[in-house]
Amino acid sequence: xxxxxxxxxxxxxxxxxxxxxxxxxxxxxxxxxxxxxxxxxxxxxxxxxxxxxxxxxxxxxxxxxxxxxxxxxxxxxxxxxxxxxxxxxxxxxxxxxxxxxxxxxxxxxxxxxxxxxxxxxxxxxxxxxxxxxxxxxxxxxxxxxxxxxxxxxxxxxxxxxxxxxxxxxxxxxxxxxxxxxxxxxxxxxxxxxxxxxxxxxxxxxxxxxxxxxxxxxxxxxxxxxxxxxxxxxxxxxxxxxxxxxxxxxxxxxxxxxxxx
Amino acid sequence: xxxxxxxxxxxxxxxxxxxxxxxxxxxxxxxxxxxxxxxxxxxxxxxxxxxxxxxxxxxxxxxxxxxxxxxxxxxxxxxxxxxxxxxxxxxxxxxxxxxxxxxxxxxxxxxxxxxxxxxxxxxxxxxxxxxxxxxxxxxxxxxxxxxxxxxxxxxxxxxxxxxxxxxxxxxxxxxxxxxxxxxxxxxxxxxxxxxxxxxxxxxxxxxxxxxxxxxxxxxxxxxxxxxxxxxxxxxxxxxxxxxxxxxxxxxxxxxxxxxxxxxxxxxxxxxxxxxxxxxxxxxxxxxxxxxxxxxxxxxxxxxxxxxx
Numbered sequence: 429x430x431x432x433x434x435x436x437x438x439x440x441x442x443x444x445x446x447x448x449x450x451x452x453x454x455x456x457x458x459x460x461x462x463x464x465x466x467x468x469x470x471x472x473x474x475x476x477x478x479x480x481x482x483x484x485x486x487x488x489x490x491x492x493x494x495x496x497x498x499x500x501x502x503x504x505x506x507x508x509x510x511x512x513x514x515x516x517x518x519x520x521x522x523x524x525x526x527x528x529x530x531x532x533x534x535x536x537x538x539x540x541x542x543x544x545x546x547x548x549x550x551x552x553x554x555x556x557x558x559x560x561x562x563x564x565x566x567x568x569x570x571x572x573x574x575x576x577x578x579x580x581x582x583x584x585x586x587x588x589x590x591x592x593x594x595x596x597x598x599x600x601x602x603x604x605x606x607x608x609x610x611x612x613x614x615x616x617x618x619x620x621x622x623x624x625x626x627x628x629x630x631x632x633x634x635x636x637x638x639x640x641x642x643x644x645x646x647x648x649x650x651x652x653x654x655x656x657x658x659x660x661x662x663x664x665x666x667x668x669x670x671x672x673x674x675x676x677x678x679x680x681x682x683x684x685x686x687x688x
Numbered sequence: 689x690x691x692x693x694x695x696x697x698x699x700x701x702x703x704x705x706x707x708x709x710x711x712x713x714x715x716x717x718x719x720x721x722x723x724x725x726x727x728x729x730x731x732x733x734x735x736x737x738x739x740x741x742x743x744x745x746x747x748x749x750x751x752x753x754x755x756x757x758x759x760x761x762x763x764x765x766x767x768x769x770x771x772x773x774x775x776x777x778x779x780x781x782x783x784x785x786x787x788x789x790x791x792x793x794x795x796x797x798x799x800x801x802x803x804x805x806x807x808x809x810x811x812x813x814x815x816x817x818x819x820x821x822x823x824x825x826x827x828x829x830x831x832x833x834x835x836x837x838x839x840x841x842x843x844x845x846x847x848x849x850x851x852x853x854x855x856x857x858x859x860x861x862x863x864x865x866x867x868x869x870x871x872x873x874x875x876x877x878x879x880x881x882x883x884x885x886x887x888x889x890x891x892x893x894x895x896x897x898x899x900x901x902x903x904x905x906x907x908x909x910x911x912x913x914x915x916x917x918x919x920x921x922x923x924x925x926x927x928x929x930x931x932x933x934x935x936x937x938x939x940x941x942x943x944x945x946x947x948x949x950x951x952x953x954x955x956x957x958x959x960x961x962x963x964x965x966x967x968x969x970x971x972x973x974x975x976x977x978x979x980x981x982x983x984x985x986x987x988x989x990x991x992x993x994x995x996x
Contacts, residue, residue: 562763608840
């Protein structure tokens with residue numbers, strides 16, 4: 429069966445579909461609200477029916493009957509396979525190494541995939557005080573694979589973070605392993621402009637694909653450092669008609685997150 | 689102590705067990721946030737509190753705006769599913785209404801502090817995830833230790849033993865055995881770690897109800913100092929099976945409290961302007977309340993067996 433690609437889709441939908449394709453059937457995936465959750469539900473309803481959706485509030489095997497509006501929404505509990513306490517979730521699931529994929533967002537990200545979600549400006553005299561780590565530091569330390577979802581802007585893709593909240597490959601070249609973090613680190617960044625991955629040796633980010641309608645120059649322009657480009661850089665595979673239909677008609681018919 | 693002594697009003701409990709300068713730990717994690725008890729702390733104008741909560745949520749935001757808070761211990765200070773906490777931001781960025789001290793953790797490390805406090809050990813070792821972050825530069829409680837067995841580097845997270853734990857749950861009996869289901873967060877740990885424990889519940893039930901399902905008990909009666917029957921005591925958060933999260937309320941709060949004036953308006957209307965939770969609910973109105981009632985989705989009773 430040949431794929432029928434959608435002609436009409438938004439950038440947000442492109443990102444959700446790209447994230448869904450990173451998830452494998454059977455993965456235990458720790459999701460947040462917004463794009464990660466839509467991606468996980470989409471994967472569950474397409475190629476990964478046995479995806480185990482886990483929320484940091486302690487819910488595993490979640491099958492929400494409506495679209496959850498927060499990671500503590502009661503709909504994620506009813507019909508789930510089980511509920512852990514807060515400490516159990518972080519100790520038994522994350523630290524113990526059972527989470528296959530974790531999602532995190534970024535206010536700032538550097539070339540080694542280190543992330544800031546704590547503060548813009550000086551920590552002691554912040555220009556903007558952001559929420560902080562929450563579960564992100566443990567996710568980025570312990571999940572086998574980390575997917576980063578972020579808008580692609582120069583002020584976000586920075587040379588130097590104002591604060592390092594969640595470790596990526598730190599300074600590259602094995603510095604992450606040295607402090608004993610057993611998780612695999614960031615595996616992919618899905619931005620508003622393209623999909624970026626990491627060189628396994630150096631830990632440095634490179635552009636793997638650019639979304640339809642975006643040029644390589646645009647991606648470079650929106651990145652503060654001299655971004656490496658894969659020699660095989662190509663256009664991101666667009667969403668299929670079926671993926672867009674499931675997202676719009678089944679998962680988020682009210683457009684709560686799709687139209688954000 | 690007579691068992692009936694533990695049942696009291698929110699007003700009595702806060703008056704009796706919360707003092708200025710206390711370290712007060714709030715339970716709930718998006719689910720079952722003890723708003724009714726928190727509002728009573730604001731109304732009684734408690735001062736210089738150190739407040740600990742992984743996700744401060746709107747309740748700590750309001751305590752800050754009302755001038756009750758000297759220091760916040762936290763790991764994620766946002767409005768869940770909505771955005772930022774404006775009073776928290778104003779206090780940290782601009783010192784409004786007065787500067788506050790912050791002691792910041794990750795979810796895992798703050799959870800570990802509660803666990804160590806509950807277990808009565810001075811610290812708990814964890815794999816050093818935070819060492820990759822900048823947090824240890826600003827929080828001297830995140831120390832390292834060498835594993836005595838493997839020689840590997842670990843993080844040592846010190847115990848936290850709050851003066852008072854403030855918790856909301858579904859039900860308790862008169863003695864104070866507390867049962868909860870849904871997201872339980874750190875409620876068990878903070879109750880066991882704290883010196884005093886105040887619990888509001890949706891309903892006080894017959895002892896028989898608790899004893900027919902003992903696995904659901906999260907706090908034993910001997911740790912509980914006050915039980916308050918406070919239906920809808922967690923609104924605008926929710927109590928699993930009793931009412932839904934009032935997401936509109938969280939959104940309206942976000943809009944209204946972007947200014948100091950809006951924040952004051954909120955406190956005057958919803959906290960100072962009502963005497964207690966009953967009046968709060970009257971103000972909330974029947975229509976809004978009915979909209980938040982879920983359809984029933986009961987568990988099937990388990991058989992513990994009778995071995996007499």
